Structure formats: structure tokens, C-alpha cells
Amino acid sequence: MxxxxxxxxxxxxxxxxxxxxxxxxxxxxxxxxxxxxxxxxxxxxxxxxxxxxxxxxxxxxxxxxxxxxxxxxxxxxxxxxxxxxxxxxxxxGGHNPRSTVATTTEIWDYLRLLFARAGTPTCWHVDENGEVCGRPITGANATQITDALHDFPEGTRMLLMAPVIRAKKGHHREVLEELQGQGVVRIRVNGTVHDLRDALREGGANPLGLARYEMHNIEAVLDRVSIKSGQRDRLADSVEACLRLGDGSLIASVENEGTWTDHPFSESFACELHPECSLPELEPRMFSFNSPFGACPVCEGLGRMLEYDEELVVPDPSVGYAEAIEPWRKNGPRMNRWYARMMRKFCDACGLDRHLPYSELPAKVRDVLMHGGDIGNISWPGVIPSLKSRHDETESDAVKERLQGYMRSTPCKACGGQRLKPASLGVRLGAESPNIAEVAAMSIVEAVAYFDKLTLGEEGDRIAAPILKEVKARLGFMQSVGLGYLTLDRASNTLSGGEAQRIRLxxxxxxxxxxxxxxxxxxxxxxxxxxxxxxxxxxxxxxxxxxxxxxxxxxxx
Ligand SMILES: [Zn+2]
Ligand SMILES: [Zn+2]
Ligand SMILES: [Zn+2]
Missing domain, CATH: 3.40.50.300 (P-loop containing nucleotide triphosphate hydrolases)
Structure with missing residues (x-):
């Protein structure tokens, strides 16, 4: 025994x-x-x-x-x-290119839950200068909006308005006529209140004298109130009317010692300035790069894209440009003849000696050659767009693989390598806080420090506490096996055998x-x-x- x-x-x-x-x-x-x-x-x-x-x-x-x-x-x-x-x-660490330190340790599952329960969505609208709007996206129902307005001090004066035109060019006469038909008496145009009847008495297409090519904001003023306790019902009626006419949005212009300030409200989860940036309720799957609900639509959640690299397409720029495009010269005789004919058309169109080295082409000609455009009397499709459609259209894996030899993997331009769609990346734990991808870019040591300091307000802390407990425990286990230096978004297939073993431990x-x-x-x-x-x-x-x-x-x- x-x-x-x-x-x-x-x-x-x-x-x-x-x-x-x-x-x-x-x-x-x-x-x-x-x-x-x-x-x-x-x-x-x-x-x-x-x-x-x-x-x-x-x-x-x-x-x-x-x-x-x-x-x-x-x-x-x-x-x-x-x-x-x-x-x-x-x-x-396996070969799945989607797997990361955070996903294999379940930390990602808890982060997704945390951001869905305690996150604040922010507007992801990008303006023409590349600046992100970033305004918090919140939603409130009519009762909550009425309460918020009723909470202003007794005697506070305010205008209750329904936004009708937001940042839109035009003269908008039809809209104004429609408002008059609905019994609206006053409107606010770019911040100034007008009598609608007076405005429409002016003839012509442009009763307000609006600059045609500038953006205009027009609100219908539905009520002027001063806050009195006991008159909540009238306030509630006006709020409802504004939300109906304003498609779920309301602006209260509130007076305080002679200055008027706009307080926008919205029933839907949408940016007050960019209503197209709207969201359903936050859900964990919004933060999964393996789900179509979360993944960046451009890179499908991989964070990287294969793109043609000019240095690989033209490996030797000292060769005459007509012969320099390598993927057009290694196709078998039939396709080579076809591409040679195409190239001859380009040579005729640009009028340059076909033996001129690729590196000596004028920058403009080189750009058209590679990316397409009008040259001479032809419209040239461009080498790289042609290679792209060849790659997309071919049924042959061999051709795809050969063409991928001229590509390099670069971070996805749409998500910046953060793998999620813009709406998901706009969700933050407080206005200035990192989004989920930025948290994942932290090392385990940094993440421990971040979560130790994180406060989300009374309600937020209560919601987050059980989730944070799980996150912190797992981060602690990772530290205890000496992996505190790894970032959470580190790809599993780049881990050493020892690191992968300690993660399993x-x-x-x-x-x-x-x-x-x-x-x-x-x-x-x-x-x-x-x-x-x-x-x-x-x-x-x-x-x-x-x-x-x-x-x-x-x-x-
Ligand atoms: Zn118009
Ligand atoms: Zn916005
Ligand atoms: Zn992407």
C-alpha cells in the first residue's frame, strides 16, 4: 500500500x-x-x-x-x-493573430464589461482639421430634463427651444414656412431671436438674409418661462413639445445675471452637435474586436492592414520606368504582354523616353504612374489601384500570395491600430480618461496603478467595484509570475515560450x-x-x- x-x-x-x-x-x-x-x-x-x-x-x-x-x-x-x-x-502563445495577453487572461472580458457598465460615450466626430469633437454623449428622458430645468433657482428665466436646423447651409425658407404653419411664433437664428411673422413678411427665397454658403443654426422658441415652484406641469408640457418638434432634442437658453447660456438636452444617446454620432445602450460586445458590433470595419478588428509598398513594387528604381514595375513583369507570358501594352500607352501619354530610370521621373508623373490620374490624353488607372483590384478579384490563392509579397503590414489608418470602431473607441471612464484600447496599451504594472487611482463617482464606483475586483486580481496574478512588463494588448503569438507558460500559470x-x-x-x-x-x-x-x-x-x- x-x-x-x-x-x-x-x-x-x-x-x-x-x-x-x-x-x-x-x-x-x-x-x-x-x-x-x-x-x-x-x-x-x-x-x-x-x-x-x-x-x-x-x-x-x-x-x-x-x-x-x-x-x-x-x-x-x-x-x-x-x-x-x-x-x-x-x-x-499560439497562432491566432487576434489573441492578446488581455484576451487569454480574461482581463479583456472584464474590461469590456467595465466600459459597457461604467463608460461614458464621447462624440467621435472628426472635423476638417482632424480634431475629434469629444463631447460627452448622454441621454435623458423628458422627466429628467424637466427635473433638471426645475432645479434652477426660483425666478430664473429661460427660453425653451426645439433645434430645427443644425449647422446647415442654405436660406431655409421652406423650413420657416413649415414652422409658421405649426403655429411657431418666434425663432432663434444663429443666436438671435426673431419674430417669425415679421421675417416671412419679407419676400423672396431668403427672408432672413442668411449668407448662403455659411452654416446656420435655427431653433423654434416654444416657451419663455421663469422658474416657479408649483408650476412644474407647464414646464413639463413645454419640454415635451420641444422634444417632439426637435426630434428628441431640446435647448434651454438660461439667464444668469444678464447673460444667457445654452443648455442642450437630448433623449437619445447622441452628440448635441453631431446627431449622426448616436449610440444604442452600451454593451460589452461593442468592445470586442472579434465581433462585427465592435470591430473596426476597415481592418475587421485586426488593427493592421496589408498595403502595397512602392519600394517592393519597384525594387530597383535605377531601371527604366517602363520595366521597373516588378509585379507586372512576373505574371507568365500572357499577362506580361498585356501589362507591356498598358505600359506602352503610359509611355506614349507622358512622352518620356521609356529608358528613363524610374527614380528620375518627375514627381508628378511618378505619382500618376503609381496612383492613377489623367496624363497626356489618357486616364491612367495607376499601378497600385490595378494591383489592388487584381488582388481583390482573383480566385487564385497563388496569385494572392504572390501579390502579398509586394505588401507590407501597416497599422490600420481608420482605427490607428486600436482595432475597434470609432463609436467604441469614444467610450471613456470619465471625460479625460483613456479609452479601452489605450488601457490595453498599458503595461500590467501601469494598469495596476491606473485602476488603483480610478474613481468614477459614487454611482460609478458602486457599479464598477465587482468588475474592478476581478480585473485587479488578474493583473495581480500576472505581476506575481513576473510578467508586469507585458502590455495587455501584446499579441499572444509574439510571446516567448516562458512568457506563455507563466500566463497559463x-x-x-x-x-x-x-x-x-x-x-x-x-x-x-x-x-x-x-x-x-x-x-x-x-x-x-x-x-x-x-x-x-x-x-x-x-x-x-
Ligand atoms: Zn432653402
Ligand atoms: Zn460631436
Ligand atoms: Zn482598423
């Missing part, structure tokens, strides 16, 4: 093991060490772990087992007291499983002394909660 609370191996003969008898104490940290070739891995992985896997498979139903390969029983006499085993090996610590046997190979490889101590603490934690940890180490220290 095996001693209690041990894993008892008798007569292990796998690979180079020579009839080894061994008792491994359970719920302890056990290190197997020795020179290479002494059978450390044969014992830990090919015997202990392999048998654990086999037993696990045997515990499955016959139905489930038919889909799995039969596992061979390791060469040994007997093994007793073996709990379920989990191997944490040094394998690289951190995930196991987070799972809180008890009564398992973990088998690890050289988990300390590449770690600094300080991180070594931490890793040891982590392994001790696993044994403290009732697991057995078997570590294979080549070094004896």
Missing part, C-alpha cells in the same frame, strides 16, 4: 527511466532536478502527467471518448494517489482549483532574482490551497 497523501509510482520505465520507484508528497512543492538526460521530463511529463491525462479520458463517457485519440498507458508497474493533472509547459492561480497536480518545466527560465521569489510565492500559494506542484528544473539553485 502507498503511504497516505502521496503519489506513489512503482517501476517507471518510460524512455530512459530504469524501474524508478518514487513517492511524491501531495500538497507540496516538489522539484525534480538532475543533469540533462537523467529522465526528469520522462518522469514528470511522460509518466505523471501522461497518466493523469489518460485517467481523465477514462472518466469521460464512451460517447466523448470516441472523438479523442486513445492514450497509451505510460510504461510502469503502478501509480497510486494521482489527482487530476494539469501541465503548464513552455509552448509559444497566472490563469491557473486565478481559477482557484484545488486538489490538482500541476506539472511545470523550468518556470524560472529568463526570470530576474526578484521575480523568482514572486514566482516561488505563487507556486507556494497553489500548494497552500491544496494542490500538488511538480517542477522540473535543470539548474540546482
Amino acid at each position: 502507498a503511504p497516505a497523501n502521496t503519489i506513489s509510482i512503482r517501476g517507471a520505465r518510460e524512455h530512459n527511466l530504469k524501474n524508478v520507484d518514487l513517492d511524491i508528497p501531495r500538497e507540496q512543492l516538489v522539484v525534480i532536478t538532475g543533469p540533462s538526460g537523467s529522465g526528469k521530463s520522462s518522469l514528470a511529463f511522460d509518466t505523471v502527467y501522461a497518466e493523469g491525462q489518460r485517467k481523465y479520458m477514462e472518466s469521460l463517457s464512451a460517447y466523448a471518448r470516441q472523438f479523442l485519440d486513445q492514450l497509451r498507458k505510460p510504461d510502469m508497474e503502478s501509480i497510486e494517489g494521482l489527482p487530476p493533472t494539469i501541465a503548464i509547459q513552455q509552448r509559444s 497566472a490563469t491557473q492561480v486565478g481559477s482557484g482549483l484545488v486538489g490538482c497536480c500541476y506539472v511545470l518545466d523550468e518556470p524560472t527560465i529568463g526570470l530576474h532574482q526578484r521575480d523568482n521569489e514572486r514566482l516561488l510565492q505563487t507556486l507556494r500559494h497553489l500548494t497552500d490551497i491544496g494542490n500538488t506542484v511538480v517542477v522540473v528544473e535543470h539548474d540546482e539553485d
Whole structure:
């Protein structure tokens, strides 16, 4: 009989093991060490772990087992007291280009939840100077709007208006006539209140004398009130009327010591200036780059694009330009003749000697050659647009692959490599805070500091607390295995075997499983002394909660 609370191996003969008898104490940290070739891995992985896997498979139903390969029983006499085993090996981080440190550790799932529950959407409208609007996008119902207005001090005067024209060019006579037909008496045009009847008495298409090519704002003034307690009903009626005419929007112009300030309100989640920037309620899937609800539509959530690189398309610019386009000269005889004919047309059109080196083409001609445009008497499609449509239209993987040889992977211009659609990237935990992609760009150490300081107001903190607890715990596990330097958005397929192993270890610590046997190979490889101590603490934690940890180490220290 095996001693209690041990894993008892008798007569292990796998690979180079020579009839080894061994008792491994359970719920302890056990290190197997020795020179290479002494059978450390044969014992830990090919015997202990392999048998654990086999037993696990045997515990499955016959139905489930038919889909799995039969596992061979390791060469040994007997093994007793073996709990379920989990191997944490040094394998690289897989090949899925979408997988990141944050997604494999579930941190991303909690961040998505956090941003959906506690995030504030901000307007993602970009103006002609490339500036992002950034105004918070909030929604309120008629009762909340009425309450907000009623809360102004007694006697405050205000105009209640329905926005009708927002930043639109034109004279807008038809709109004004329609408003008059609906009984509107006063309008505010670009900030000045007019009597609508007076304005329309002027004939012609342009009763307000609006500059035709400038943007205009027009609101219908539906009520002038001064706040009195006990007159909430009238206020509520006017708010409703404004929201009806203003398509869910209302502007209250409020007086304070002689100055009037606009307070915009909206029923829908939309920017007050850019109503096209509107959102449904925030949902976690909006922050998933693997979902069409979240992914940047241009790069489909990869964050990178393959684009033709001129230096690859023209590898030798000292060659005559007619011969310089490499992908047009390596197509097989038929296509080569076709492209040569096209090139002759271009040479005739630009009138330059076909032997002129590509590098000596005038910049304008070179630009048209590559990107298309009018030249001489022809309209030239451009080398790169032609290559693009060839790549998009071909059914042949071989052609696609060959053409991809002339491309380089660059960050997606639409999302700047942040992988999500603009609406999702506009959601922040407070106005000046980073968005979810900017949080993911932090290292684990930076993220710990960020979340420690994060405050979201009383209500926000209450909502976020249970989610933040999970995020912080996982960040802590990652730190405890010495991975604090990794950024959350680091692609899994760029991790070293040791890093991937420690992430799996951190995930196991987070799972809180008890009564398992973990088998690890050289988990300390590449770690600094300080991180070594931490890793040891982590392994001790696993044994403290009732697991057995078997570590294979080549070094004896
Ligand atoms: Zn008009
Ligand atoms: Zn906006
Ligand atoms: Zn993109």
C-alpha cells in the first residue's frame, strides 16, 4: 500500500527511466532536478502527467471518448494517489493573430464589461482639421430634463427651444414656412431671436438674409418661462413639445445675471452637435474586436492592414520606368504582354523616353504612374489601384500570395491600430480618461496603478467595484509570475515560450482549483532574482490551497 497523501509510482520505465520507484508528497512543492538526460521530463511529463491525462479520458463517457485519440498507458508497474493533472509547459502563445495577453487572461472580458457598465460615450466626430469633437454623449428622458430645468433657482428665466436646423447651409425658407404653419411664433437664428411673422413678411427665397454658403443654426422658441415652484406641469408640457418638434432634442437658453447660456438636452444617446454620432445602450460586445458590433470595419478588428509598398513594387528604381514595375513583369507570358501594352500607352501619354530610370521621373508623373490620374490624353488607372483590384478579384490563392509579397503590414489608418470602431473607441471612464484600447496599451504594472487611482463617482464606483475586483486580481496574478512588463494588448503569438507558460500559470492561480497536480518545466527560465521569489510565492500559494506542484528544473539553485 502507498503511504497516505502521496503519489506513489512503482517501476517507471518510460524512455530512459530504469524501474524508478518514487513517492511524491501531495500538497507540496516538489522539484525534480538532475543533469540533462537523467529522465526528469520522462518522469514528470511522460509518466505523471501522461497518466493523469489518460485517467481523465477514462472518466469521460464512451460517447466523448470516441472523438479523442486513445492514450497509451505510460510504461510502469503502478501509480497510486494521482489527482487530476494539469501541465503548464513552455509552448509559444499560439497562432491566432487576434489573441492578446488581455484576451487569454480574461482581463479583456472584464474590461469590456467595465466600459459597457461604467463608460461614458464621447462624440467621435472628426472635423476638417482632424480634431475629434469629444463631447460627452448622454441621454435623458423628458422627466429628467424637466427635473433638471426645475432645479434652477426660483425666478430664473429661460427660453425653451426645439433645434430645427443644425449647422446647415442654405436660406431655409421652406423650413420657416413649415414652422409658421405649426403655429411657431418666434425663432432663434444663429443666436438671435426673431419674430417669425415679421421675417416671412419679407419676400423672396431668403427672408432672413442668411449668407448662403455659411452654416446656420435655427431653433423654434416654444416657451419663455421663469422658474416657479408649483408650476412644474407647464414646464413639463413645454419640454415635451420641444422634444417632439426637435426630434428628441431640446435647448434651454438660461439667464444668469444678464447673460444667457445654452443648455442642450437630448433623449437619445447622441452628440448635441453631431446627431449622426448616436449610440444604442452600451454593451460589452461593442468592445470586442472579434465581433462585427465592435470591430473596426476597415481592418475587421485586426488593427493592421496589408498595403502595397512602392519600394517592393519597384525594387530597383535605377531601371527604366517602363520595366521597373516588378509585379507586372512576373505574371507568365500572357499577362506580361498585356501589362507591356498598358505600359506602352503610359509611355506614349507622358512622352518620356521609356529608358528613363524610374527614380528620375518627375514627381508628378511618378505619382500618376503609381496612383492613377489623367496624363497626356489618357486616364491612367495607376499601378497600385490595378494591383489592388487584381488582388481583390482573383480566385487564385497563388496569385494572392504572390501579390502579398509586394505588401507590407501597416497599422490600420481608420482605427490607428486600436482595432475597434470609432463609436467604441469614444467610450471613456470619465471625460479625460483613456479609452479601452489605450488601457490595453498599458503595461500590467501601469494598469495596476491606473485602476488603483480610478474613481468614477459614487454611482460609478458602486457599479464598477465587482468588475474592478476581478480585473485587479488578474493583473495581480500576472505581476506575481513576473510578467508586469507585458502590455495587455501584446499579441499572444509574439510571446516567448516562458512568457506563455507563466500566463497559463497566472490563469491557473486565478481559477482557484484545488486538489490538482500541476506539472511545470523550468518556470524560472529568463526570470530576474526578484521575480523568482514572486514566482516561488505563487507556486507556494497553489500548494497552500491544496494542490500538488511538480517542477522540473535543470539548474540546482
Ligand atoms: Zn432653402
Ligand atoms: Zn460631436
Ligand atoms: Zn482598423
